[in-house]
Amino acid sequence: MKxxxxxITEEIGGYIEINAKxxxxxETLVQDLLDEYGADRLFxxxxxxxxxxxxxxxxxxxxxxxxxxxxxxx
Numbered sequence: 001m002k003x004x005x006x007x008i009t010e011e012i013g014g015y016i017e018i019n020a021k022x023x024x025x026x027e028t029l030v031q032d033l034l035d036e037y038g039a040d041r042l043f044x045x046x047x048x049x050x051x052x053x054x055x056x057x058x059x060x061x062x063x064x065x066x067x068x069x070x071x072x073x074x
Contacts, residue, residue, distance in 0.1 A: 002072055003072070003073050003074070004070055004071065004072055004073065005070075005071055005073045006067055006068075006069065006070045006071075007067070007068040007069040007070075008065070008066070008067055008068065009065065009066055009068055010063065010064070010065040011062075011063055011064045011065070012039045012040055012043065012060065012062075012063045013039070013060075013061060013062050013063065014039075014043055014058060014059045014060040014061040014062065015058065015059045015061065016030055016033075016042060016056050016057070016058045016059075017056055017057040017058075018030060018056060033053075033056075037049065037053065041053070042056065042058050043058050043059075043060035044060070
């Protein structure tokens with residue numbers, strides 16, 4: 001059996017609803033959520049996050065994934 005290293009990518013996007021005092025505050029709050037949970041957990045929370053993240057009414061609308069490179073390694 002040979003061993004390979006592959007470079008992969010995944011894009012996930014959609015919507016999130018959040019209460020904030022203005023657009024800048026909303027962006028800051030969502031950036032903090034993305035830093036803490038990542039988009040995948042915001043759209044598809046794990047059971048222990050469902051109560052906390054359920055209030056944001058997220059909706060996954062699109063995504064793309066693929067393999068960028070493949071090289072044999074020793």
